[in-house]
Amino acid sequence: MNTAASIDSAAASAVQPQVIRVYVWDLPVRLTHWLLTGSIVVLAITGFYIGHPFITAPDPAGQEFVMGTVLAIHFFAAIVFSLSELARIVWMFVGNKYARWNQMIPVSKARWRSAWEWLKFYVLFRPVTPRFVGHNPLAGMTYMLVYAVCLLSALTGYAIFSVSAGIGSPMQVFSVLVPLFGGLQTARWIHHLCMWLLVLFVIHHVSCALLVARAAKNAAIDSMFSGYRFVRPEDLEAEEAEE
Numbered sequence: 001m002n003t004a005a006s007i008d009s010a011a012a013s014a015v016q017p018q019v020i021r022v023y024v025w026d027l028p029v030r031l032t033h034w035l036l037t038g039s040i041v042v043l044a045i046t047g048f049y050i051g052h053p054f055i056t057a058p059d060p061a062g063q064e065f066v067m068g069t070v071l072a073i074h075f076f077a078a079i080v081f082s083l084s085e086l087a088r089i090v091w092m093f094v095g096n097k098y099a100r101w102n103q104m105i106p107v108s109k110a111r112w113r114s115a116w117e118w119l120k121f122y123v124l125f126r127p128v129t130p131r132f133v134g135h136n137p138l139a140g141m142t143y144m145l146v147y148a149v150c151l152l153s154a155l156t157g158y159a160i161f162s163v164s165a166g167i168g169s170p171m172q173v174f175s176v177l178v179p180l181f182g183g184l185q186t187a188r189w190i191h192h193l194c195m196w197l198l199v200l201f202v203i204h205h206v207s208c209a210l211l212v213a214r215a216a217k218n219a220a221i222d223s224m225f226s227g228y229r230f231v232r233p234e235d236l237e238a239e240e241a242e243e
């Protein structure tokens with residue numbers, strides 16, 4: 001009985017590579033990720049309505065002020081969105097090593113080499129994924145672009161808002177941004193474009209997350225909830241040797 005069990009476990013470990021659980025995404029990374037996700041969904045839906053009002057209220061308009069309600073929701077979600085983005089940017093300088101800015105902007109030769117290997121993997125010149133523990137360098141670079149688009153979205157949003165802010169409102173300070181964006185209409189256009197860039201990113205991002213979770217069997221999606229990811233011990237050793 002014992003012999004059979006040990007043969008079974010030996011056979012299983014021969015098939016399944018040994019993996020260990022590593023805490024990669026600390027709480028602020030996970031919290032800001034889901035707050036950004038939720039606020040972007042609300043902002044995209046309400047923003048789409050602001051640009052193309054598809055529900056018109058029956059008279060009298062004063063009782064069913066749909067656009068006013070949608071604008072208020074857009075603005076409350078914008079506050080959550082801005083605070084989450086700000087918190088994540090601060091966390092890039094104080095968080096654990098997987099949360100740091102250098103995981104998104106590659107500065108070491110090793111990360112550039114790894115980025116090249118990942119590129120080969122994505123264009124099917126490499127059959128297996130290169131070794132990784134946190135974000136792979138190409139994913140990291142994409143996230144930096146996403147944070148940049150989020151920032152642009154927020155700045156153009158505040159610039160548009162400053163124009164209709166009441167006299168004496170502190171929000172008027174953002175009116176200095178309007179000429180920098182080439183005027184109100186261009187700011188509106190850039191704000192709208194950012195929404196489509198984010199929508200495209202989310203489609204790509206969720207399909208990639210599902211694919212990697214299935215191919216690498218490393219609990220990729222669960223990791224954004226629990227913080228833990230499964231990695232091969234040699235991947236962790238390789239990463240520590242690079243540091």
Ligand code: HEM
Binds near residue numbers: 140224
């Ligand atoms: C509006 C929607 C979303 C946006 C803008 C977004 C953005 C991001 C960003 C910026 C990161 C990098 C995290 C960091 O270090 O700061 C990330 C990572 C991640 N996200 Fe999302 N995300 C969204 C939705 C989702 C959803 C719905 C899922 C699950 C299906 C998901 C799964 C993940 C996973 C697994 C990672 C870690 C990937 C890796 O190893 O590089 N995300 N996401």
Ligand code: HEM
Binds near residue numbers: 050071153191
């Ligand atoms: C801090 C963040 C943001 C602020 C302060 C903000 C603010 C605003 C303001 C003031 C407007 C114009 C309302 C009007 O015309 O009266 C607007 C419109 C809009 N917002 Fe935002 N927003 C923010 C983030 C976002 C995000 C992240 C998205 C998309 C994911 C988004 C999508 C839109 C869209 C599509 C419009 C309509 C643009 C048009 O007129 O065609 N917003 N936003």
